[in-house]
Amino acid sequence: MTGESHEPHHEHGPEDLCATGTALYAQALREGRVSALDAAATPCLTAYGLLQPSVGDLDWLEPVAPAVALHQMLDASAQRVAEERRWEARLTAAFEPLMQVDGRRTAGADAAAVRVLSGIPQINEAISNAMADAANELLCIQPNIHYGDRRGQASQHLSLRRDQAMLDRGGRIRTLYQHTQRHLPLVRARYEQLRGDAEARSLDEVTDRLIIVDRSIAFIPANTDRSLALEVRHPALVAYFVTTFERLWRLATPMHPQAAQRPSLNGVTPRQRTIASLLVEGHTDSDIAERLGMNVRTARVHIAKLAATLGSESRAQLGYLIAESRILGQREDEQ
Secondary structure, eight states, X not given: OTTOOOOOOOOOXXXXXXXXXXHHHHHHHHHSOEETTGGGGOTHHHHTXXXXXXXXXXXXXXXXXXXXXXXXXXXXXXXXXXXXXXXXHHHHHHHHHHHTSOGGGSHHHHHTTEEEEESHHHXXXXXXXXXXXXXXXXXXXXXXOOOOSHHHHHHHHHHHHHHHHHHHTTOEEEEEEEGGGTTOHHHHHHHHHOOSEEEEEEESSOOSOEEEETTTEEEEESSTXXXXXXXXXXXXXXXXXXXXXXXXXXXXXXXXXXXXOOOOBTTBOHHHHHXXXXXXXXXXXXXXXXXXXXXXXXXXXXXXXXXXXXXOSSHHHHHHHHHHHTTTTOOGGGO
């Protein structure tokens, strides 16, 4: 290796040791030493304490045992963490008196605006408490949620009791569903049982679950399995959620108390138009199924019917025919 030219050494951490350094360190461990000249191209080995000068001959470097080197690095890391903790403590001590100067501007005042709820029981309790004091309006977005398990059925019964109590107080309830839920027995049974000013509409795609109580408190999921939720009381955030709901509501198709049927255009159903739009955007069958709240097999059936209607013989041709047919540019009032 003596006298060879080397590529420039790039900086890196000990957890990402370069290939040349790793090979030379392994050689040193096997042979007991390497020349200082050979190690000149890998300064990381001496910088991170993996090689050290030989006491008897400074032209040679001896390897430090990997276990020893690792212990030294971890010890240095622990010291840095301890110093960070001491810095955090000093910073907290310095700012605590200042946080008491004006309570309206402290973190404590804002903390109540957003609260993390952990676990289904706590989430249900918070929603029930908010609705117990509500008398005006409840806005809900319900994505494709299944009520087949025992926990889902219990949540459905609890929701029915809360909603009916609010309707009995003269309140109004508006709920957005995905189209795939329009004819579910549990959804239909829900509106057969509710008495009062309850309306429902549906869209092909909706946001994740959203509950807004009296336009002052909102609940949104905080993780994918909905075991965590956020209770939001910040006026600006709640107003944003209300605006989002209202815009989706205007685009949605009525399903209760009077259902409206979305018309087909030139033999293409509204569901197929939505799928066509997603196909043009390049989404896979799985993506389309997930976004529209259906299984992949059902999505593929719709895609096949769309292809048959447009006379497509391949997936690539289908995209072209969708664009040529102009079905995505048509409005329902143009049929």
